[in-house]
Amino acid sequence: MSDMNTFQQFLYYFSENGTYVFQQFLAHFLISVYGVLLAAIVGIPLGILIAKYSKLAGFIITIANIIQTIPALALLAILMLSMGLGKQTVIVAVFLYSLLPIIKNTYTGIKNINKNLIDSGKGMGMTRTQVLYMIELPLSLSVITAGIRIALVVAIGVTAIGAFIGAGGLGDIIIRGTNATNGTAIILAGAIPTALMAVFTDVILGIIERRLDPVKRHKKITTPTIQSLKD
């Protein structure tokens, strides 16, 4: 193996351990998604709540901010003391890191909705729940998605470190590479899929985000329709 260059070694590692890399890739992705999903379940209602009761907003966002400042390795270590080794500890860490972007985006998304829309909705006889479901949520959906997008990209990075406490995932392959002599190719075999996962998640959620934006979504259709009307 030592007579091959790094790139050849990298390809060789893949051809020999393809299934293993794929399994770790999937495990890595799922840990990130579970954490973000949990954070969304908690964070979105919390964001809506603090948008309605502004007095709570400062307090909740400060707490989420403080969690965000703790270094990933330290947070994992602290959680490990109470929860032990394994996947669930990393999921909790991802959950905590995802709270801030999700809460903050939900809050700004709802706060930034044009007050006149809420006013005309209320003036036409919408109840508070109807204002939420018919105006506020549909209009802030793209901003909320942007929060989930940021959270998921961060989560993929945090999960990579999670390998230190035995959660598996692509971080496992990276650690294996750092422990081996001349392990560059193995490190790359773990790092490149991690990076690609983050990039693709970002791009795909970016597309979804634009699709959900009520203004941008219809801008594209505008020009041809208006022209055809003039004809």
Place this chain on the structure above:
Amino acid sequence: MLKMEHVSKIYKGGKKAVDDMNIEIERGEFVAFIGTSGSGKTTALRMINRMIEPTKGTITVDGQDLSKKNPVSLRRSIGYVIQQIGLMPHMTIRENITLVPRLLKWSKEKKDQTAEKLIELVNLPQNYLDLYPVQLSGGQQQRIGVLRALAANQDLILMDEPFGALDPITRDTLQDLIKDLQQRLGKTVIFVTHDMDEAIKLADRICIMHNGKVIQFDTPDNILSHPANDFVREFIGSHRLIQEKPSAKIVDDVMITPVTISLEKSIDDAIRTMVKKRVDTLFVVDGQNHLKGLIDVEGLTAARHKTNSVSDAMEKEIFYVKNGTKLQDSVRRILKRNLKNIPVVDDEHRLLGLVTRANIVDIVYDTIWGDEDESQSNQQQEQ
């Protein structure tokens, strides 16, 4: 229909936005609340659909106390149009128009029918129903805003400076439209504005407010001829008070008989008529003298090669005034739109007459030189 008795709104800190307001509005009336900013006109309006709760006093509609009604169902029964239009950007025009019916849980067919029927009222094509608000111009959006307030057959419609953000020409068109709709559908409209011209043009009665108090609540004519105090006089503006006196004339007094041509005639006939009568514009009418359009020299030259019938060549979108309109309003319209002349029609859209720029010159001549002749002759008599 609507009665406000001793209604006050006092904010924390003792600021009185509305102070002991007492008015009564009849069914089918068009009432304008007018005043400077901070006069309490918008607060007064928003208390009617309970977007703001009055501190004191009672508001009744058809004898029912509004404070005892559920605010949500009350608002569904009152149309509401705001200056910022407030169309939902994520809903199609159809969904926007039928938003209140949706809240009232109407069936889909009934909602579709309503949307299709309503969009015809404001002269927009049916395929606009599937567009989104961003794809429409500001004026078109506010037309939809008005329709939204009519969709659930609301009898009472509140408008908070609905045309404030529009350019003058669009505003003029929409004013005509809303006045026409109000009369045709028999709605009661309460309208907040700070534009005196708009109030005089549209309202049956004007409620002038200042510092939360009603200063004068009367018809435009009475307000112009008998302003209650100096504030009202200043608010109306001296030019309007002067204008009002000599030109109490209506269009019927000055209009001339227009040259018409019937719908089925050919373009050759039209040219012959023009030459014979020495005019450059012909008004196209049907058998019952209903105004259908107009045809002028420019239009004829352009259309001559394409068609030979008057009905194809005529201009269908034309401006007109109803008989009984004050002369000064039609003059304003001729000048604003840069028209050569303006036809006068009756309620059934039958052509009655024509006011031209030459007519107006005659009137100006009469008012300026006519008076002077009299005064000169008076002086001579004294000598």
